[in-house]
Amino acid sequence: MLRHRFFSALQYHSTRSFSSRVTCVLGAQWGDEGKGKLVDILAEDVDLVCRFNGGANAGHTLVVGDFKFAFHLLPCGLLYPSTMNIIGNGCVVHVPSMFEELKALDAADINYDGRLLVSNRAHMLFEFHQVVDGMQETRRGAANIGTTKKGIGPCYTSKATRNGIRFGEFLNRDHFLRRYNELVDSHEQMFDFQHDRKSELEQLDALREKLTPMIADTITYVNDAYDQGKRILAEGANACLLDLDYGTYPMVTSSSTTSGGICTGLGIAPSKLDRVIGVVKAYTTRVGSGPFPSELKDDIGEHLQTVGVEFGATTGRRRRCGWLDLALMKYSHRINGYNALNITKLDVLSGLDELKIGVSYTVDGIRLPEGTMPCVLEDLQKVKVEYISMPGWQDDISKCTSFENLPLNAQAYCKKVQEIMGVPVEWVGVGPARVSMLDTSRM
Numbered sequence: 001m002l003r004h005r006f007f008s009a010l011q012y013h014s015t016r017s018f019s020s021r022v023t024c025v026l027g028a029q030w031g032d033e034g035k036g037k038l039v040d041i042l043a044e045d046v047d048l049v050c051r052f053n054g055g056a057n058a059g060h061t062l063v064v065g066d067f068k069f070a071f072h073l074l075p076c077g078l079l080y081p082s083t084m085n086i087i088g089n090g091c092v093v094h095v096p097s098m099f100e101e102l103k104a105l106d107a108a109d110i111n112y113d114g115r116l117l118v119s120n121r122a123h124m125l126f127e128f129h130q131v132v133d134g135m136q137e138t139r140r141g142a143a144n145i146g147t148t149k150k151g152i153g154p155c156y157t158s159k160a161t162r163n164g165i166r167f168g169e170f171l172n173r174d175h176f177l178r179r180y181n182e183l184v185d186s187h188e189q190m191f192d193f194q195h196d197r198k199s200e201l202e203q204l205d206a207l208r209e210k211l212t213p214m215i216a217d218t219i220t221y222v223n224d225a226y227d228q229g230k231r232i233l234a235e236g237a238n239a240c241l242l243d244l245d246y247g248t249y250p251m252v253t254s255s256s257t258t259s260g261g262i263c264t265g266l267g268i269a270p271s272k273l274d275r276v277i278g279v280v281k282a283y284t285t286r287v288g289s290g291p292f293p294s295e296l297k298d299d300i301g302e303h304l305q306t307v308g309v310e311f312g313a314t315t316g317r318r319r320r321c322g323w324l325d326l327a328l329m330k331y332s333h334r335i336n337g338y339n340a341l342n343i344t345k346l347d348v349l350s351g352l353d354e355l356k357i358g359v360s361y362t363v364d365g366i367r368l369p370e371g372t373m374p375c376v377l378e379d380l381q382k383v384k385v386e387y388i389s390m391p392g393w394q395d396d397i398s399k400c401t402s403f404e405n406l407p408l409n410a411q412a413y414c415k416k417v418q419e420i421m422g423v424p425v426e427w428v429g430v431g432p433a434r435v436s437m438l439d440t441s442r443m
Helices: 002-009 035-043 095-107 127-143 152-160 173-191 197-214 218-227 259-266 299-307 326-336 408-421
Strands: 022-027 048-051 060-064 067-071 084-087 116-119 232-235 275-281 284-286 320-322 340-344 354-363 384-391 425-429 437-439
Touching: 022 035, 022 259, 035 060, 035 232, 035 275, 035 340, 035 425, 035 437, 048 218, 067 095, 084 218, 095 197, 116 197, 116 218, 127 152, 127 173, 173 197, 218 232, 218 259, 275 326, 299 320, 326 354, 326 408, 340 408, 354 408, 384 408, 408 425
Parallel strands: 022 232, 022 275, 048 084, 048 232, 084 116, 275 340, 340 425
Antiparallel strands: 060 067, 284 320, 354 384, 425 437
16 A cells, blocks of 8 residues: 555656656756756656766755655665666765665665666775764864765775775675775774774675675666667766866865766766756755855845755755855856756745845956856855846745746746756746646746
């Protein structure tokens, strides 16, 4: 009965047909844009859903009927009985955390047997990576990055210094034990602590029988699926401004969060990627430290934080809030090349008399070229935002079922974003449920 009720809640169909072979959904700001809901909706019409970067340092909260899922590592295609799910080679995976997430699917009586593959080239994230993550963040003091302390950075460090452990190595236990002990030795010597190897190895051994069938050559699997005409959806973790190369370094994550990361994180050629969707919150938020040009530290910022329930799904930390920053978005668009935009949480703006949209940056009175951002934090801190103002609306829009039902001022806000960005806004989110995503194909 539980299984029947769950899948009944999934009966939602977008009016837009899904024609792209490889589509990706990316965070266009500093993360927490609500990517998960669009991925969840699109996943109904694809054959594969793939994660290509990051680890359990990000969260997708999905509300489906009476069920609520907080996916940090798992692809949301697991909610669909015929969809295959891939954790690609660009990811780092803490095995116990992955199986802890799978328990939520067990509780909902969702059968995922044979529908989840982990790349044999993905890197294993261990408990000592998390210990080191916390130690490094503490040592940074006031200059801390705001890391989730999930071990993501230290695991990618192991990968970059070429002493990390891939999942393919886990298949040979003797080989794995030798490599594991070498890696622990290295971390203990560098950071002066003692790791409980016995406990972690016992935990991994207890999961070995379940994990081993999931480890596969996903590069071959994904490319074979493409050659067979199957539809592939790539979901990104984090967002453009947290990218290791293009984000507000060093207040960034440790992986490639942009459209280029899809190719390196899944092993598919750039020519196969034919649709890039950017998810942008109707305002701007970021978690942790770092410059935030459009941040609001007044009653309006408090309104956005409170009404928007702006607390991290992974850490519970309060998100800083500010006006929608399209100067930032134009930089994001330059990096990713969006074909479409999804505006989320438009309902949070309800009740505000006046809305502002950032359209350009100036430094010392000089306007920066469109689509650019300073690469040094000290320079970004000097940025001033130039805004345009728009009238707000008072109506509760969370029950609206079509774009045409929105107040005219709400429609105008979305149209202004489309006009300034030069990218079609194809979806507008007005609430947490998956049925609260409006198709704007007639906008």
